[in-house]
Amino acid sequence: MNGRMIDVAIAGGGLAGGLVALALHRARPELRLALIEGGATLGGNHRWSWFSSDLPDEGAALLSAFRTTRWSGYDVRFPGFGRTMGTGYNSLASTDFDAALQRLLPAGTIRNRCQVAAVDARGVALGDGTRIEARCVIDARGIADAPHLEGGWQVFLGRRLRTAAPHGLARPTVMDADVEQHGSCRFVYTLPLGGDELFVEDTYYDESPALDRSALSARIDRYCGQRGWAGEPIDFETGVLPVITGGDFAAFQAAHRTDGVAVVGARGGFVHPLTSYTLPFAVETALAIAAEHDLAGPQLAALVEARARAHWRRTAFYRRLGRMMFGAGAPVDRYRAFALVYRLPQPLVERFYAARLTRADRVRMLCGRPPVPVLGAIRALGTHGPPLEKRAA
Template sequence: MPAPRPDLIIVGGGLAGGLAALAASRATPDRSVTVIEPGPIGGNHLWSFFGSDIAGDHRALLDPLVAHSWSGYDVRFPGHRRHLPQPYSTIESEALDRAVRASGAMIVAGRAEHMTPTSVGLSDGTTIHGAAVLDARGLTAPPQGLSCGWQKFVGRAIDVPSGHGVDQPVVMNATVDQRDGYRFIYLLPLSRTRVFVEDTYYSESPELDQAALGRRIDDYARASGWKGAVATREERGVLPVVTGGDFDRFWPANDGVARAGVRAGLFHPLTSYSLPDAVRFAHWLATQAPSGDRLGAATRAYARAHWRRGRFDRMLARMLMKAAEPAQRYRVLERFYRLPAPLIERFYAGQTTLADRVRILAGRPPVSIARAIKAIMEPA
């Protein structure tokens, strides 16, 4: 007998694909969902979010996945330090994997070679047919139709037997050497003796020297006096920082396959931050999106609306990547973190108001005025 056709096939089991599968399965228990992913759902990642990023009626999707929470976080720059009393939480990819498998979604360990709006061909020659296909894979570099810089990172969870002394998350510690672009250390105190350390920097190229960033983390651990420190997990990533582009080239109108996550451009152009958009999209998919072959056009319209809303943030990304010298880019963020806390919260959530945008641009920019004007005037 032929295999039953799932109602939804999700290609890619990262953050966006995993949350979409979880939301769709929970909202309509009789909806059959298949996820095609060669590895564990979520891969090997920690994802964090601010309390104001997620709407109250969307928290039910994330709350069971939260592994760590804090009452606030710190930022550190050469000329400015600040504590922000904003709740901050982290989820682990292992929790997302367990939740998706427990939801009843079918997991297929395979790699997609080609797809149509209703079928997926796998590398082993198998073809899976369904009522709708959702492409939730990551972006290739460079992505078609987008002008990008890149945010690159390596992160390690480190056990420090005597304790690491970090009390609150440090979302940005830019007091470190500014090499090859805006660079900062990100810290998450997972317990008294376990800390997650990520070395991140903004650069023009997508190439990542994982070994070099690993050495930087080792140097930071030694400088922090963490004796006997041992790394227990490592993750890495290369994320686009979008400075401009053409949505119709990025997602041509004749491409009828539905998309989700970064594949649909659903992330913050400047920070590359995708969790809030992944949650919003998963909720929309589960409660409002059409089913069947209408899903492709609906997700494209959803993504186009998001692209339009991101015009201001793409301009800020140009200011960072093009108006500032690489070693001076930290000044843009240092100035930003002097702004009111509610504005900062709305910025990360991708919900800045007109008044926020005026406030962000007010005053003398911490970069060349001529280069700033040129960056502002470029197409977004």
Template sequence: MSDAQFDVAIVGGGLAGGLIALALHRARPEFRIALIEAGKTIGGNHRWSWFDSDLSVAGRALLHGFRQTGWDSGYDVEFPTHRRTLKTAYRSMASHEFHEGLLRDLPKDAVMLGRKAAALDARGVDLEDGSRIDARAVIDCRSFQPSEHLYGGWQVFLGRHMRLAQPHGLERPTIMDATVDQVAPHGNGGAYRFVYVLPLGAHDVFVEDTYYADDPQLDRSALSSRIDAYTREHGWDDTAIVGHEAGVLPVLTGGDFAAYQREIAVPGVTIAGARGGFTHPLTSYTMCVAVENALAIAEEADLSGQQLAAMFEARARKHWRKTGYYRLLARLLFFAAKPERRVKVFQRFYTLREGLIERFYAARSKPLDKMRVLSGKPPVPIPAAMVAMFKRGKPLKSGSVKDSPQTDISTETKA
């Protein structure tokens, strides 16, 4: 059984897949697009945040139709011996806002929810219900696939959107409050821990507990208790929990990317999103690269499926080479600094110039930026740093994240 022919079938309705569908529809409204998502909503259960300076004019235009929360007054960071307000405007969008915006802007028959792909090929998608979507081009935007060819650590997080009884009085987000206890919640030693706070309205606040940890264990109960303690400390009495997110993300320290590409490749199928390697290795940040990839696909919409797949395979290799510096920094973080002292690495980083910090998060660091990050008094021992430069780390294999009620592998990056 086959549905009608589509110009493009996109498998995976997360950030990458949804933005590609939107960019294609705006550039080529005559195209028949299928956005295929196994879940009941587009975007899952996530919150994405970004710096306004990360996006080009075209990128801001692509996101313009979505409901967002913004802070033009900048954001705060807090560390044990350093506090700072940075002036860069900050933006945030919840997955339900992404879902609503795409349903509003895309053709009614373009979004296919609750339909899971069983197999992909260059000419279409076989669904688990036995039906098939035929398409001239197929784009795979499913979640990151752990692999023995990639190495690194993990970013573990749990966030809660609360509605408070009284106004919280916050003017700006705090994107890193690292004054909190640096011990991992599950008893396996230390981790770089910070709390992320977004004032979403006068009574609404989003609080997230995040760890850069050696293992991917997500103990929801422990992290939830720590959020309870944090909110009590700030005098925030929540009357309702509006939403939440939780997940485990890879922090890449190295690997054989060519072997990884061979492992996930489907001949003639374009691979985009985190699955294709389009992420910031150290921060797991994807918004700016997801936007630019969507615009690139829309610009080359007339390419055949084979040509588009080849273009994105080369684009992924270029992105891997470009982000090698950040994998080096990830090695220094995980292998040169003791877990409970990783906070010093980030504390020193946030003493640097604001423009350097902006470019870092967008993976656009200039040569002088890179030198400045590594110069001066190092926050890690020099001998340990020299050894760390040549370490690979643990393979990010599929078995690394245990399948249990307390552990979840995130399908999207959170920022």
């Protein structure tokens, strides 16, 4: 593509980059876009889920383009306590993400198996030496770690399986923490994707990003066996996601900044610090970019960076919760922080996940019996966590 300028080049075809491309195409179909992905398909091997209350109508409309699985409620379980929530829950597989974007975006927009070597304000350099010139460049590449930030890790292995008999599960179990904790905050997440199809994920919060596939697979075996679910695995998904408890966000932005290039997704800091959810913020950012499609690249970069700083400020309470969860009390009691949330009214739980807690919500969450020792919480709030750097693990 040397010598030919397009309107917008997006480096990275994961969730954030794909949604930006779709939102831009819906807002201005005449724009010439390039969505550049190093892998064979968009989105990798992932499953993204969200609560219906996470998104405004405009966001739900953007995601309506994808084939999703939807439920009218979900369950949670903790030791001595369980609850069915009436909030809608949704899930999107990366295969359906890729299929929809391949269908909806204009021919030639998606460039698979193209490694990005570098980005700048005027284009994207590819690993094979070619260059895509663009009026505006958006960096949606992910990151492996974030040494300027502090915290722990959410580690998981998910297994999709075909059960030998109908499993009988009517709705998702978003968090089953009524299981052996194994020295951390552990829970099992289960989605009924069909009458004889399940997605079962073993998840835990830990200081280390190490992922032991055999140990987590064995835990899933035991969990399924206890519930009488037998069947053949279809595929697997693993992940190690940051749980952010603090750090220098200005330094984080500087480390990932390229002058004149807008940075989105996890690379831009658009994550939920405590749950590691990204989809609601990816949708929000995509819609904001689509609304400002006429901005020059440097102006758009400044706008997106300012939105990231506002998101960091807005989510400070969650980082404090994370410091208390990791730094106060015994690791096996960390689940109590989530149990506390789920004893609160449903609208507050919805705002918790959407990162829209009010001042009154924050006060209510901290009133009454705390989920961790008070003195331990005070000490934790005054200390720094380890850097979110996988190489240091």
